[in-house]
Amino acid sequence: QVQLVESGGGLVQAGGSLRLSCGASGRTVSGRTFSSYAMAWFRQAPGKEREFVAAISWIGGSTEYADSVKGRFTISRDNAKNTLYLQMNSLKAEDTAVYYCAASTVVIRSSRSDEYEYWGPGTQVTVSS
Numbered sequence: 001q002v003q004l005v006e007s008g009g010g011l012v013q014a015g016g017s018l019r020l021s022c023g024a025s026g027r028t029v030s031g032r033t034f035s036s037y038a039m040a041w042f043r044q045a046p047g048k049e050r051e052f053v054a055a056i057s058w059i060g061g062s063t064e065y066a067d068s069v070k071g072r073f074t075i076s077r078d079n080a081k082n083t084l085y086l087q088m089n090s091l092k093a094e095d096t097a098v099y100y101c102a103a104s105t106v107v108i109r110s111s112r113s114d115e116y117e118y119w120g121p122g123t124q125v126t127v128s129s
Contacts, residue, residue: 002026002037002118004101009123016091016127022084022101022120030105035079038104041086042113043097043125050113053099054086057109064111069095093129098122 008020020041024034040055054075055064063075074087084101102116110116 002028002103004103004118004120006099006101006120006123009099009125011126011128012091014091014093014127014129017087017089018091018125020086020088020099020101020123020125022086024082024084024103028105032105034077034082034103036105037118038107038109038116039075039077039084040102040104040110040116041075041084041099042102043095043099044122045094045097048097050100052111052113055109055111056084059108062109064109066111088125091125091127093127096125096127098124 003025006022027033036058038058041053042050043053044050056075072090076085100122101120103118104116107115
């Protein structure tokens, strides 16, 4: 079974930076592992729906970002370490949310949450203004 665990969240002042990590373990029933998963970050603020943040493909490492984080956040992956990252710079109060990493074996890359089968428990990011 695939397991994802996020880390790196915390409290930071507006304008600051954080780097989130998502460690993956296990494999699918067909034997696929991290290097063959599309990966993404989503977030959910209190009282709001979960929203897409960034995604990275498992072929070629192409990336996609929500307009709200473009130019400030960078998604990357290290397949040798089975780890996904989200570098967040110039943080704003509106970035406050629980951040989730997600894995998909059915797409190359996607911004749709319903195309991701595996999810981590989330890590809280709080940006004080």
